[in-house]
Amino acid sequence: MTEKPALTHRLQGFGASIFGEMTALAVATGAINLGQGFPNYDGPPEVLSAAQKQIAQGNNQYPPGIGVPDLRLAVSEHQSRFWGLTYDPDSEILITVGASEAIAGALLGILNAGDEVIVFEPLFDTYAGLIALADGLAIPVTLRSNYGERFQFDPDELRKAVTPRTRAILLNSPHNPTGTVFTRDELQTIADVVIAHDLIVISDEVYEHLTFDHAQHIPIATIGDMRDRTITISSGGKTFNTTGWKIGWACGPRHLVHATQMAKQLFTFAGGTPFQAAIATGLRLPDSYFVTLAQDLQTKRDVLLTALTEADLNPVTPQGTYFITTDIRQRFPGGDGLDFCRQLPDLCGIVAIPASVLYTPENQHEGEHYVRFAFCKQMETLEEAAHRLRDWS
Ligand SMILES: Cc1ncc(COP(=O)(O)O)c(C=O)c1O
Numbered sequence: 557m558t559e560k561p562a563l564t565h566r567l568q569g570f571g572a573s574i575f576g577e578m579t580a581l582a583v584a585t586g587a588i589n590l591g592q593g594f595p596n597y598d599g600p601p602e603v604l605s606a607a608q609k610q611i612a613q614g615n616n617q618y619p620p621g622i623g624v625p626d627l628r629l630a631v632s633e634h635q636s637r638f639w640g641l642t643y644d645p646d647s648e649i650l651i652t653v654g655a656s657e658a659i660a661g662a663l664l665g666i667l668n669a670g671d672e673v674i675v676f677e678p679l680f681d682t683y684a685g686l687i688a689l690a691d692g693l694a695i696p697v698t699l700r701s702n703y704g705e706r707f708q709f710d711p712d713e714l715r716k717a718v719t720p721r722t723r724a725i726l727l728n729s730p731h732n733p734t735g736t737v738f739t740r741d742e743l744q745t746i747a748d749v750v751i752a753h754d755l756i757v758i759s760d761e762v763y764e765h766l767t768f769d770h771a772q773h774i775p776i777a778t779i780g781d782m783r784d785r786t787i788t789i790s791s792g793g794k795t796f797n798t799t800g801w802k803i804g805w806a807c808g809p810r811h812l813v814h815a816t817q818m819a820k821q822l823f824t825f826a827g828g829t830p831f832q833a834a835i836a837t838g839l840r841l842p843d844s845y846f847v848t849l850a851q852d853l854q855t856k857r858d859v860l861l862t863a864l865t866e867a868d869l870n871p872v873t874p875q876g877t878y879f880i881t882t883d884i885r886q887r888f889p890g891g892d893g894l895d896f897c898r899q900l901p902d903l904c905g906i907v908a909i910p911a912s913v914l915y916t917p918e919n920q921h922e923g924e925h926y927v928r929f930a931f932c933k934q935m936e937t938l939e940e941a942a943h944r945l946r947d948w949s
Contacts, residue, residue: 600797600841607834641783655790668692673758767850863941909927
């Protein structure tokens with residue numbers, strides 16, 4: 557009997573995740589893993605002990621499909637406290653299994669076959685696959701860096717990307733992997749396009765609290781009337797160093813949240829009851845927690861940034877997130893990021909991620925020479941990485 561190919565045609569052409577290959581390489585070689593973006597330190601003790609208490613108290617069964625009421629309330633308070641946005645916790649907030657499930661729910665709940673979604677690339681690795689699963693089409697607008705300057709888009713390219721089939725713009729700010737924090741002007745440009753063509757925005761803001769220097773995160777929902785056209789997504793993973801808990805949320809007008817929920821309930825229904833309650837504790841921490849989180853991360857950024865600069869890897873200074881994108885062409889003959897990343901453990905005992913995999917297949921050449929390093933690591937880990945980069949220089 558001949559075996560029929562099992563993989564749906566929608567996912568043909570999407571390879572295995574590069575994160576698996578690079579993490580295996582780190583384990584096999586003992587290299588420092590600056591590839592995958594997860595902290596190797598814990599979240600705030602109040603949040604950790606809140607989860608332990610919830611488990612000990614027996615709060616371990618299914619939560620309501622839309623999420624634990626106290627977390628929905630805490631998300632609503634958080635949106636109002638930090639961004640001045642008001643959401644009804646009972647109809648405009650949905651708790652999800654990480655931001656990932658909120659993004660999946662929004663795309664699969666809203667798109668019809670053939671709908672186009674404009675994405676800024678390089679793009680987070682699940683976006684293109686999810687759009688394909690929804691039988692949609694990802695239309696890339698490339699963020700480019702001129703001679704080491706901040707990555708940004710060309711407004712004309714954005715305007716030209718719109719067609720009669722465009723349904724949504726999928727935005728991510730602060731942006732992984734470039735570290736760009738979209739400015740008010742850039743967001744206004746996007747909002748103008750959205751309103752002119754009656755589109756919606758799916759806004760992935762998981763790094764909302766991780767901004768540096770004078771960069772300020774601005775949710776696109778705060779621009780003009782965009783609240784009514786935007787589904788804003790975030791999660792507790794990055795803000796409370798609890799990426800394994802996978803507690804996320806989506807906020808938006810009732811019809812967009814409802815559409816997201818209709819798809820989301822088919823994936824997991826709901827999950828993480830004791831962790832939902834603990835993230836509510838985190839969202840209510842005092843301002844000092846959020847300020848210190850960003851300051852500490854900025855110090856870590858600077859350690860790695862200096863080492864990458866000294867190693868002639870031409871890093872672009874990130875304004876947010878916990879990633880640095882470098883241009884390897886000066887240091888690595890041929891400038892192929894994938895080759896570079898496969899050799900880096902032997903060259904200097906570090907693992908990183910080639911950014912080319914974060915571009916749509918037809919545009920991989922745009923990112924061939926970029927490599928992403930994560931700095932959400934303990935200071936000793938980063939100092940050891942800096943030491944290895946210096947020895948290699
Ligand atoms: C831009 C972006 N969106 C979403 C996610 C996933 O978030 P979560 O772990 O809450 O599902 C990540 C995680 O790396 C990310 O970088």
